[in-house]
Each structure stands twice: as structure tokens, then as C-alpha cells.
Amino acid sequence: MNTDFESLFEQHKYALAQIEKLSPQALTILSDYQHWPGFKINNYSATGSKISSEWLKEFADSYSYSKNIINPEIIERIAHSISELINSRFIEAHLSGDEYSANCRVTRIGKVLLPYLV
Secondary structure, eight states, rough: OOHHHHHHHHHHHHHHHHHSSOHHHHHHHHHHHGGOOOEEESOOEEETTTTTTEEEOHHHHHHHHHHOOHHHHHHHHHHHHHHHHHHSSSSSEESSSSSEEEEEEHHHHHHHHHHHHO
């Protein structure tokens, strides 16, 4: 029983430390994962279905559009917040459907944070 408690405590400690590193805007985007739109990507490199080339702009534009955001300054801030999530390896992009369609997914380590955000 103590081992389970210690393990759970370590998970909480890790998740809270990671959350503390992210901006409120990045946390808001991460917690909105169920509403992330798919996006088109024309030039890309991929390993299996995982996109290994840049996809930030395409996803940020699609996400902003889905939220009815058209102000370029706000879109730039959204992109910066998404970049935080990419660089922390909480999200990644995968090809879906045809070869030019993609979607963004929460990584396994990113999913550790979700219970604290939703």
C-alpha cells in the first residue's frame, strides 16, 4: 500500500512541476485538446505517421481559425504557446487520412498533465 502511495505521490509531484513550467496560455490550449482541429500540411517529413518537420504554423493557423481568431498578434501568441507544448514534448503531429492531412495529439507524457487541467 505504501508503495502505491509513494508512486502516486511522485506522479503528482512530476505533473505539478511540469504544469508550473508552462504559461497559462499553453495550459489552456493543452486542456482544449478535444477541440483541436485537423490541419493541412503540404511539405513535410515524417517517420511513420509522426511528422518530424515543422508543423507549428499550420496547426496554429488552423487552431486560431477554429476559435474565430483573426488578429495576427493573437495568432502569433497562440503559436508561441503551442511552441511551448511542442518543445516540452507534450504534443506532436501525425498524418491522418490522406497524405496532406494531419492532426495534433497529446503525447503520453502530456496525458499525465490532463487530469490536473480538465
